Amino acid sequence: MARALCRANVSRSRSGLPSSSASSRASSNEAPAIVWFRDDLRLADQPALAQAAASGLALICVWIHDPHASGERPEGGAARWWRHESLRALDVALTARGGRLLLLQGDEAATLNALVAETGAQAVYWNRRYGAAQRAVDSALKASLRERGVDVESFNGQLLNEPWTVLNQSGEPFRVFSAYWRACLRMGDPPPPQGEPERMIFQSLPARLTQRASTLDALGLAPRSPDWSGGLRAAWPAGEEAALERLRAFLATDLDSYAGERDEPGDAATSRLSPYLAVGAVSPRQVWAALRAAQHAHGRGSARRATSAEKFASELGWREFCHYQRYHYADLATRNLRPAFDAMPWRNDAAGLKAWQRGLTGYPLVDAGMRELWRTGWMHNRVRMVVASFLTKHLLIDWRAGESWFWDTLVDADPASNPANWQWVAGSGVDAAPYFRIFNPVLQGQKFDPRGAYVRQWVPELAGLPDALVHQPWKASARQLEAAGVRLGKNYPEPVVEHELARQRALEAYAQTGKAKGFAASREGQKQGPRQDAKQGGKA
Numbered sequence: 001m002a003r004a005l006c007r008a009n010v011s012r013s014r015s016g017l018p019s020s021s022a023s024s025r026a027s028s029n030e031a032p033a034i035v036w037f038r039d040d041l042r043l044a045d046q047p048a049l050a051q052a053a054a055s056g057l058a059l060i061c062v063w064i065h066d067p068h069a070s071g072e073r074p075e076g077g078a079a080r081w082w083r084h085e086s087l088r089a090l091d092v093a094l095t096a097r098g099g100r101l102l103l104l105q106g107d108e109a110a111t112l113n114a115l116v117a118e119t120g121a122q123a124v125y126w127n128r129r130y131g132a133a134q135r136a137v138d139s140a141l142k143a144s145l146r147e148r149g150v151d152v153e154s155f156n157g158q159l160l161n162e163p164w165t166v167l168n169q170s171g172e173p174f175r176v177f178s179a180y181w182r183a184c185l186r187m188g189d190p191p192p193p194q195g196e197p198e199r200m201i202f203q204s205l206p207a208r209l210t211q212r213a214s215t216l217d218a219l220g221l222a223p224r225s226p227d228w229s230g231g232l233r234a235a236w237p238a239g240e241e242a243a244l245e246r247l248r249a250f251l252a253t254d255l256d257s258y259a260g261e262r263d264e265p266g267d268a269a270t271s272r273l274s275p276y277l278a279v280g281a282v283s284p285r286q287v288w289a290a291l292r293a294a295q296h297a298h299g300r301g302s303a304r305r306a307t308s309a310e311k312f313a314s315e316l317g318w319r320e321f322c323h324y325q326r327y328h329y330a331d332l333a334t335r336n337l338r339p340a341f342d343a344m345p346w347r348n349d350a351a352g353l354k355a356w357q358r359g360l361t362g363y364p365l366v367d368a369g370m371r372e373l374w375r376t377g378w379m380h381n382r383v384r385m386v387v388a389s390f391l392t393k394h395l396l397i398d399w400r401a402g403e404s405w406f407w408d409t410l411v412d413a414d415p416a417s418n419p420a421n422w423q424w425v426a427g428s429g430v431d432a433a434p435y436f437r438i439f440n441p442v443l444q445g446q447k448f449d450p451r452g453a454y455v456r457q458w459v460p461e462l463a464g465l466p467d468a469l470v471h472q473p474w475k476a477s478a479r480q481l482e483a484a485g486v487r488l489g490k491n492y493p494e495p496v497v498e499h500e501l502a503r504q505r506a507l508e509a510y511a512q513t514g515k516a517k518g519f520a521a522s523r524e525g526q527k528q529g530p531r532q533d534a535k536q537g538g539k540a
C-alpha cells in the first residue's frame with residue numbers, strides 16, 4: 001500500500017502554513033490521483049488538492065503548458081514571467097513535502113489523457129476556470145475520462161461565488177455592480193478556507209515520464225535575451241508564503257487607512273495582492289476570511305476599520321464581478337458590450353499610442369503610471385483609471401489597444417479584470433463610467449498625489465519642480481524650469497495634446513455614436529445564453 005510508505009502524519013496549521021514538514025513518496029501499484037494545477041498555484045485552500053489528498057491515493061501534481069492556451073489568448077510577457085516564478089515556488093513547496101510538480105507541454109486535453117493512460121490514474125481533480133474555451137476543454141475532458149472509468153471532480157478554487165449562482169429575480173445575470181454585490185452579500189460569507197492537507201503521499205514517477213517532463217526553463221516562460229525581468233523580480237517575491245505574508249502585513253498595518261488612502265498612489269496603502277490572486281497563490285476565500293478575522297480582532301473593531309473592511313471587501317467584489325462578466329459575455333476582451341461604441345470614431349494614432357506606452361505623453365501622472373507599469377509590472381488602480389481614460393478619451397484610441405498593452409505588461413494581467421476594467425473606463429462596458437466623465441490628469445494628480453511623491457519617483461526628471469508645478473511643468477517659468485533642470489521638449493516632453501481641446505474632441509466623437517444607448521449581450525451570450533449556462537450548472 002502506498003500509504004504504508006508514508007511517514008508519520010504531518011500536521012498543518014489552519015492558516016495553511018506547515019507546522020512541521022515531512023516527505024512521503026510512494027512507489028505503488030495502486031492507481032494514483034492526478035491534481036491538475038491551473039490558476040491555483042498553492043497548497044492551502046486548494047480544493048482539488050484537498051480532495052486528492054483525502055482520497056488517500058498517491059498524488060501526481062501536474063501543470064501543463066499549452067502554447068495555444070486552450071483557445072484562450074496566450075499570456076502576456078510579464079504574466080508569463082510571473083507564471084514561471086509562481087510555478088517554481090509551487091515546485092519548491094511540493095519538493096519540501098516529498099513531491100514535485102510535473103511539468104508537461106502540449107495540447108492540454110491530449111497531454112492529460114496521455115498522462116492518465118501512462119500512469120493508470122484512477123482519479124483526476126482540478127479547480128474550475130471560467131473562460132469559454134477553457135470550459136469547453138474541461139467539459140469534454142471530464143466526459144471522456146469518466147467514460148473511461150476515471151473519477152473526475154472539479155471544484156471552485158478561484159472565486160467567492162461562481163457566476164451561475166448569482167442571478168437576478170428573472171434568472172438573468174446582473175448588469176449593475178451594486179445590485180450584484182448586494183445579492184452576493186445576501187448569500188452570506190463564503191465557506192471558510194481549508195488549510196493545507198495534513199497528509200500527502202506522492203507517487204514516484206516512472207523514469208520514462210520524468211525523462212519526458214519539461215524543465216521550468218524549457219517552458220520558455222521567462223525572458224532570456226534580453227532578460228528584462230529585473231524590475232519585476234525586485235517588486236514581486238513569488239509563491240504562497242509571500243502571498244500570505246503580504247496579506248498579513250496589509251491587514252496588520254494598512255487596513256484601517258484603506259478607505260481613506262487607497263486612491264493615493266504615493267502611499268503603499270493597497271494590498272498589492274492582485275498578482276497573487278491572478279495565479280492563485282492565495283485564494284479569495286483566504287483573503288475574505290482573514291479580512292473578517294482582522295475586522296473583528298478587537299471586539300467589533302473601530303468604525304474606521306469597519307468602513308475600510310467593507311471597502312476592501314467590495315473591491316474583492318469587483319474582481320468577482322469581472323469574472324462574472326467574462327463568464328456571461330465570452331467576448332468581453334474583444335467586443336463592446338454597449339453596441340453604440342461600435343460607431344465610435346477611434347483614431348489610428350501610432351505616435352500617440354507609442355508616447356502613452358513609453359510614459360512620454362507630457363502629462364506627469366500618466367507618464368509616472370506607465371513607467372511604473374513598465375518597470376514593475378503593476379500600476380496603482382487610480383492611475384490605471386487615469387491612464388486608461390487618457391488613452392481612450394484624450395488620445396481617442398480604441399480601448400482594445402490599451403487592454404492589449406496592459407495584457408502584455410501587467411504581472412497581474414487577468415483575462416476578466418483587465419478587459420472588464422478597460423470597458424468600464426471606456427464607457428463601453430456594463431455598469432460603465434459614463435464616457436463624458438473625462439479625467440483631467442492634472443487635477444487627478446493634484447488631488448491624489450498632492451506632494452508629487454509618486455510623480456517624482458517615476459518621472460525623476462521632474463523631481464526638482466515645486467509641488468504646485470510637478471503635475472503641470474508647462475506652467476513653470478523659464479527660471480523655475482532651469483532651476484529644476486527641466487528642458488521641456490528635450491528631457492521631458494511637451495503635452496501631446498492640450499487637455500481642453502482633447503476633451504472637446506472626445507465629446508464630439510462620442511456624439512457621433514448616434515447616442516445609441518442600451519446594452520446587448522455579446523454574440524456568444526446570445527448563442528449560449530446565460531440562462532442556459534445557469535441551468536446547466538455551468539461547471540466543467
Ligand SMILES: Cc1cc2nc3c(=O)[nH]c(=O)nc-3n(C[C@H](O)[C@H](O)[C@H](O)COP(=O)(O)OP(=O)(O)OC[C@H]3O[C@@H](n4cnc5c(N)ncnc54)[C@H](O)[C@@H]3O)c2cc1C
Nearest residue numbers: 270271272273274315316318319381384413414417418421
Ligand atoms: C484599466 C484597468 C485595468 C485593470 N487590469 C487589471 C488586471 O489585469 N488584473 C487585476 O487583477 N486587476 C486589474 N485592474 C483592477 C485594479 O486596478 C487592480 O486589481 C488593483 O490595482 C490591484 O492592486 P491591489 O491588489 O493593491 O488592490 P486592492 O485595492 O488591495 O484590492 C484588493 C483586490 O481586489 C481586487 N480589485 C481591486 N480593484 C479591482 C477592480 N477595479 N477590478 C477588479 N478587481 C479589483 C484585486 O483582486 C485586488 O488585488 C484594472 C483596473 C483598470 C482601471
